[in-house]
Amino acid sequence: MVTNITNLGRSGLSDWLLQRVSAVVLALYTLFIVGYLLFNPGLDYAAWSGLFAQTWMRIFSLLAFISVAAHAWVGLWTVTTDYLKPTAVRIGAQLVIILAIFVFLVWGIILLWGA
Amino acid sequence: MNSKRPVNLDLSTIQFPLPALTSIAHRITGVILFIGLVFAFWALDTSLSSPVGFAAVSDALAHNFLAKLIAWGLLSALAFHLVAGVKHLLMDMDIGVTLEGGVKKAQITVVVSVVLIILAGVWVW
Numbered sequence: 001m002v003t004n005i006t007n008l009g010r011s012g013l014s015d016w017l018l019q020r021v022s023a024v025v026l027a028l029y030t031l032f033i034v035g036y037l038l039f040n041p042g043l044d045y046a047a048w049s050g051l052f053a054q055t056w057m058r059i060f061s062l063l064a065f066i067s068v069a070a071h072a073w074v075g076l077w078t079v080t081t082d083y084l085k086p087t088a089v090r091i092g093a094q095l096v097i098i099l100a101i102f103v104f105l106v107w108g109i110i111l112l113w114g115a
Numbered sequence: 116m117n118s119k120r121p122v123n124l125d126l127s128t129i130q131f132p133l134p135a136l137t138s139i140a141h142r143i144t145g146v147i148l149f150i151g152l153v154f155a156f157w158a159l160d161t162s163l164s165s166p167v168g169f170a171a172v173s174d175a176l177a178h179n180f181l182a183k184l185i186a187w188g189l190l191s192a193l194a195f196h197l198v199a200g201v202k203h204l205l206m207d208m209d210i211g212v213t214l215e216g217g218v219k220k221a222q223i224t225v226v227v228s229v230v231l232i233i234l235a236g237v238w239v240w
Contacts, residue, residue, distance in 0.1 A: 027197055079145070
């Protein structure tokens with residue numbers, strides 16, 4: 001079996017499944033947000049912040065942000081391993097990507113619970 | 116593997132079938148969406164921070180041409196990426212996994228995405 005030390009699940013099958021589960025979560029979150037905005041055309045701050053004050057919405061959002069992190073890593077890992085052949089360039093790009101994912105995750109948690 | 120086999124990796128001389136183009140577009144839109152997370156997180160964070168922040172985001176989306184363009188661009192990338200993703204899930208379920216099915220699904224992906232992109236444009240403007 002070919003093992004790789006930089007992919008998320010350490011196994012292609014694990015990554016394959018993670019990519020699909022996270023994709024379904026993100027599709028549901030996207031449809032929910034787009035649907036909410038479409039059905040609330042005159043949205044104001046009270047309703048918007050009220051939605052994100054609900055526990056279920058914070059959990060749904062956190063699940064979506066974690067899914068973004070996993071999905072982006074599997075996807076960008078695939079892209080970087082396909083196109084960036086020199087090891088130093090590839091590892092460098094992957095380090096930048098993982099740092100950005102970490103920042104987005106922390107940012108997401110702070111915006112959900114920090115305010 | 117026989118290393119003397121002729122290899123042509125000059126992409127400009129290769130004619131890509133439609134499923135290859137939608138596959139590449141799926142990757143490109145994925146990269147665009149990752150970069151676009153900066154704008155999405157900024158908009159969400161600012162709009163939730165205070166009534167003033169909410170007004171700033173909704174004002175930008177209502178009047179700022181550049182903000183509208185970014186919103187439409189990201190919605191378009193998201194629409195294509197989502198539709199192409201659904202196509203992937205269909206293939207995982209063994210639906211239409213033939214040469215003809217692959218071309219047909221790629222055509223449907225393009226048509227559905229174009230419709231959604233136009234609708235997104237109508238929504239933003």
